[in-house]
Amino acid sequence: MMEIKEETEVTIIGGGALGCLTAYHLAKKGTDVILVERGDLASGAIGASNGWVVPAGSGSLFSLLQAGVKMYQELDEETKKRIEYRVANVLECFTDEDVRRMKKLWPGTDQNLKKRDELEEPEPNLADDITWVRESTLTYVNPLKLCYVFANYARKFGAKIFTRTKVTDIVVKDGKVRGVKTDRGEIITKFVVNAAGAWAPIIGRMVGLDIPIVPVLGQILVTEPTPPLLRNYHTILGVGWSTTLYPEKEEEWSQHVKFGIFEGTLTEYWPGEGSYLLGGCRFQIRDPEHAPQPIPEITKLIAEHAIRYIPKLGRLHIIRSYVGLRPMCAVDGLPIIGNVEEVEGFILATGTDWYGISAAMIFGKLLSELIRKNATSEPIDEFSYSRFKQA
Numbered sequence: 001m002m003e004i005k006e007e008t009e010v011t012i013i014g015g016g017a018l019g020c021l022t023a024y025h026l027a028k029k030g031t032d033v034i035l036v037e038r039g040d041l042a043s044g045a046i047g048a049s050n051g052w053v054v055p056a057g058s059g060s061l062f063s064l065l066q067a068g069v070k071m072y073q074e075l076d077e078e079t080k081k082r083i084e085y086r087v088a089n090v091l092e093c094f095t096d097e098d099v100r101r102m103k104k105l106w107p108g109t110d111q112n113l114k115k116r117d118e119l120e121e122p123e124p125n126l127a128d129d130i131t132w133v134r135e136s137t138l139t140y141v142n143p144l145k146l147c148y149v150f151a152n153y154a155r156k157f158g159a160k161i162f163t164r165t166k167v168t169d170i171v172v173k174d175g176k177v178r179g180v181k182t183d184r185g186e187i188i189t190k191f192v193v194n195a196a197g198a199w200a201p202i203i204g205r206m207v208g209l210d211i212p213i214v215p216v217l218g219q220i221l222v223t224e225p226t227p228p229l230l231r232n233y234h235t236i237l238g239v240g241w242s243t244t245l246y247p248e249k250e251e252e253w254s255q256h257v258k259f260g261i262f263e264g265t266l267t268e269y270w271p272g273e274g275s276y277l278l279g280g281c282r283f284q285i286r287d288p289e290h291a292p293q294p295i296p297e298i299t300k301l302i303a304e305h306a307i308r309y310i311p312k313l314g315r316l317h318i319i320r321s322y323v324g325l326r327p328m329c330a331v332d333g334l335p336i337i338g339n340v341e342e343v344e345g346f347i348l349a350t351g352t353d354w355y356g357i358s359a360a361m362i363f364g365k366l367l368s369e370l371i372r373k374n375a376t377s378e379p380i381d382e383f384s385y386s387r388f389k390q391a
Contacts, residue, residue: 004162004185008034010371011180011187013167013203014195015041017146017357018349021364022193024150027157029372034187035151035159036180038166042147044197046356048218048324050277051146053139056355061334064378065355068362069139082149084142088234091123093309094132121232125312138235143357170206170346177207177345191345191371198325200336200350207343211336212388213350215325219298220279221306222320227274229312238309276313278306282354285325294321328353337363337383338370347371348385
């Protein structure tokens with residue numbers, strides 16, 4: 001294996017959406033940057049996502065993610081084509097019982113509902129007891145192509161990208177970042193961007209930081225190709241309710257399963273038109289070092305939930321199930337973005353949970369500004385690591 005001996009201004013650890021977009025924004029502005037990824041690009045949570053580009057959260061986070069969505073909308077048409085950007089029709093589906101529970105638990109979330117028989121074009125393959133619907137749209141990109149396209153753009157602007165390269169240590173001297181050691185050699189650098197996702201705490205410990213990120217497993221099933229089961233919509237969303245997997249495993253699951261809200265998403269699978277994605281789940285695991293595997297109990301529940309909304313899915317075979325680990329902040333669920341006071345030049349870019357694609361474009365831009373100008377065009381102080389000192 002080729003020995004790495006490099007010197008650069010910025011080293012980014014992590015080849016997911018946030019790492020690749022940060023590399024792109026930095027390189028585009030002329031900054032020397034190297035990206036290091038322990039596997040292949042998009043081999044973490046991003047490669048196991050459904051590609052949604054949607055705002056999330058509330059307050060300033062929601063506003064920032066809205067700005068990120070707008071940045072996707074403003075991409076040139078060639079780039080949109082390359083990342084398979086599209087706006088898809090969505091139908092949210094509810095039973096009478098769903099609506100009753102929504103009104104009780106989350107007042108106001110039943111707005112804009114209408115009776116199923118009021119649809120201009122009927123969807124005959126929905127379950128018979130789906131009585132209420134709500135129409136909307138969702139923006140999608142191909143998550144794999146998103147990473148590869150912007151990584152290639154970064155390369156064109158001069159960035160270097162090393163995949164299958166594991167970071168083994170961060171060199172710190174006199175409180176400042178000096179370099180990055182890998183299993184293939186060393187990189188001399190002034191800045192390190194920790195965009196390692198669920199593995200960010202491992203990188204953090206190399207500089208003495210305790211980063212409160214927990215890995216949350218998401219799982220998606222892929223059906224065999226089938227004639228279209230939906231006439232007018234690309235995605236069906238169904239409301240889910242908290243559930244206990246197995247009472248006899250209560251002690252085992254209760255501490256580690258953050259599970260229960262199934263969105264019942266059914267969307268066309270990118271590589272093969274006519275297949276469907278079924279998902280998802282939220283399942284906290286202990287150790288991201290070991291490659292996550294699909295969980296049979298969750299596979300069964302996802303399939304049952306999808307069939308609950310479109311019974312004809314029960315006739316299909318599942319040809320693949322894949323998982324990814326989302327980085328979630330265990331303290332407040334917010335992203336952890338920006339400088340850390342403890343180590344000069346060490347920058348965090350993690351905690352984006354399930355909205356990583358939406359966050360990647362805007363946070364990549366803001367991190368680039370932070371590194372180049374020590375200031376950002378939008379405030380990010382509330383997402384800094386320093387907030388945990390006040391908790």
